Amino acid sequence: MDFGFCLSPSSHVKMDSVDLTTFNSLKETNPDINTCIACGSCTATCTAGNFTEMSFRRILLMLQRGKEEQAKKMIQKCMLCGKCTLVCPRGINIRKILLDITR
C-alpha cells in the first residue's frame, strides 16, 4: 500500500509477476550467461560507457528483473566494438548476447 511517504515511486520488483520470457529464451540460446560473475569488467572497458550509462552488467540485471524495455534502450548506445567480450574473464560472447536481446 502506498501511504505517500516517499517522494519517488517504489522501485520494488515483484519477481512473481515479472515476465522473464526474454531472459529465459536468452539463457537457452546463450547458456554462457549463466556463468557471469557480475565482475563488471565489461562495464569498465565499455567505449560507450565512457560517455553514457551503458553497462552490460546492468543490462543483464534488468533482464533478470523483467525490465526488458529499459535494457533495450540501453543497448542502443552500444558501438559493438567488442571490448567487453575481449575482457570477460568467463569468456562470455557478450556482443552476441547484446545483439540477440534485440533480435
Place this chain on the structure above:
Amino acid sequence: MNQYIFHPFVLPFVLGMAFVLTYCLVGLLRIIAQLPKDDRKQFWRSLVTPKTAWANIRDLFGDCLFHVKIWKRNPILGYMHSSIAFGWFMLIAIGHVMLFTLKPLEGVDVQGFERTFTNCYYPIFYKHFATETPVFAFLMDFFLIVIITGIFIAVVKKIYSGMVGVKRVTKFGFADNMIRFALWTIFPFRLVAEKTNIMAFWWLYSIDLMIFMCLLPFTRYMHIPTEALFILLRHAGLKAREPRKGFALAQIYSCPSCGLCIDACPMSVNDKMSDNTSAYFMKKLRNKDSEEAQRIAETCLMCGKCVMVCPVSIESCDIKFSQRAATPYNINSDHSYLDVISTEAQRSGEISVNNPHVLYFAGCMTQLTPKIMRAMKQIMEAAGEDYEFIDKDGGICCGRPMLLSGKTAEAKAMIEKNTELIKKSGAKKLVLSCPICYKVFKEEYHLEGIEIQHHTQYIDELIKSGKLQVDKGDVNYVYHDPCELGRAFGVYDEPREVIESVGNLRKAKSEKELSICCGGSLGSFNLTQQERDEITENSVNDLMFNHPDEIVTACPLCLKTFARKSPVQVQDIAEIVCEKLKK
C-alpha cells in the same frame, strides 16, 4: 537422313545442349537485368574501355582456359583441372576446325538447316560418321588420353584427397555426385566408342553428355559458363550489394565448390567448424537457405583468406557483408551522445589547436593493451616527433565493428564524428596502432591531406630516415601478419624490416597472404570462446614452426588473443622497438 550424317544416338546430346544453352541465356539476361542501373552502365562501359577489355581477355584466357590460379596454388590440382577442362575445350575446338577439312561430309553434301543441325553434333561424334586425317586423329586421341589421366587423378582425389595435398574436400549432395560420375564416365565411353564403334557405347556416351548438360545448371559445374561472365563483371569494378542478386548471383554460380577455401579457412580446425567455410556459404545462398547463409555470414571471421586462395577470385567477404546488411540486427542504435562529445571536448580544449604534426589514434583495442600506447609514446619522443594522442582517455570506436554487423548508417555516424575531430586537430599525419581501425580509416574515411599510416609503417619510416636509432639484438622473432593489415593492404615488408633491424626474423609456416587469423577477430559474432581458442592454438602452432623466442604482431587484438595460448612471450612490434631504443 543419310546414315553418314545422322543416327538417333546423337539426339540425347542435342537435347541436353539445347537445354543448357537456353538456361544460360536466360540466366545471363536475368543477372544483367538485376544489376543496379549505374552498375549496368559501368559494365557496358568497361567492355569497351581498352584497359578493362585487355584485362578481360587476359583473364578469360588465363582463368577460364589455362587455370593459372589453380596451377599456382597446387600444381597437381592444376593439372587435374586443366587436363579435363582444357583437354575438353581442345577436343571441341579441334573438332570444329576439323569440320571444315571433312567437307563435304563423306561425299554427302548437306546444305541449309540440315547443315547447321549437323554441325551441332558432328564434331562430338564424327568418328562414327567419317574418318579424319592422321594429324587430327593424333591430336584428338592425345587430348582424350590427357583428359582420362586428369580423371584418374580426380578419382584418386575422391578416394584419398591427401594424395593430392588436400586435407578437407567439399561435401556434396546427390546432384553434384551424380554429375561428377557422369563427367568421369563421358570420356572413357567416348574412347571405347571411338575405338570399337560399338553402338551401345555411342549411346552411353551421348546419354552421359545429356545427363551432364541437364544437371549442369543445378550443380557446381555451372561455374563453367558463369565464370566468363563473372570475370567481365569483376573487371567492371562492381561490388556485391545484395546477397543474391546481380553481381552476387554471378559469383554464387561461379563458385565451383572446389573446397580450396576449406583448407585455407582458420575455422577448419575441426569438422564442425569447417562447415562455416565460404564454399558452404555459397552453396547455402545458392540453395536459397538464407537462414543458414545468415548464420555462416555472422560466424565468419572475415579474415579474407578464402578470397585470397580462391581460384575464381570470388569476393565471398563482400557477399557476407551484404548478407549481414540484408537482415541486420534489430539494435535500433541511438548514438546521439556523439554530438555532445565534440562540444565538451572543444570546451575543455582537449583537441589541441597547435597543429601537431602527428596524431596518434590508439583505438578501442589498443586501449585494452596500454603497453602499446606507452611504447608508441616513447618511440615518438625518442624520434623527437611533434605528436598528440587523440584518444588518451578513451575515444570513439572507429566504426568498423558496426560496419561488420551490417549497420552502415550507424557506422557512418561514428566515422563522421571521428573525421570531424581529426580534421580539427590540423594534423598532417594520422598513426594507428590497430589494423581494424586502419582498414576502416583507409576505406571509409575521407581525410584529404592527412596521411594515414599504421604504426609499423610509421616506425619503419622513422628508422629509415634515421630519426629513430635502434640496436640490433639477438632474439629470434616470428611475425604474425594481422589479416586487416596484410591481406587487406599488403603491408608485409615494413613490419619485417623493422623486426630485422632489432632482431632476427624467423619464418612462420604460413606467412603473408596465407597467414592464419589469430581467432580473436571482431568479424565473427557467433564463435564461442572455446571455438576461438581452438583457432588460436592452431595459429600459434603455425607460428611456432621454426621455434622462435618470441611472437611479434602488429595488432592489439592478435596480441591479446595470442597471449592466452602462446608458449612464448607475445609482443607488439612497437614494444620490441621500444626495448631496443638507443639510449
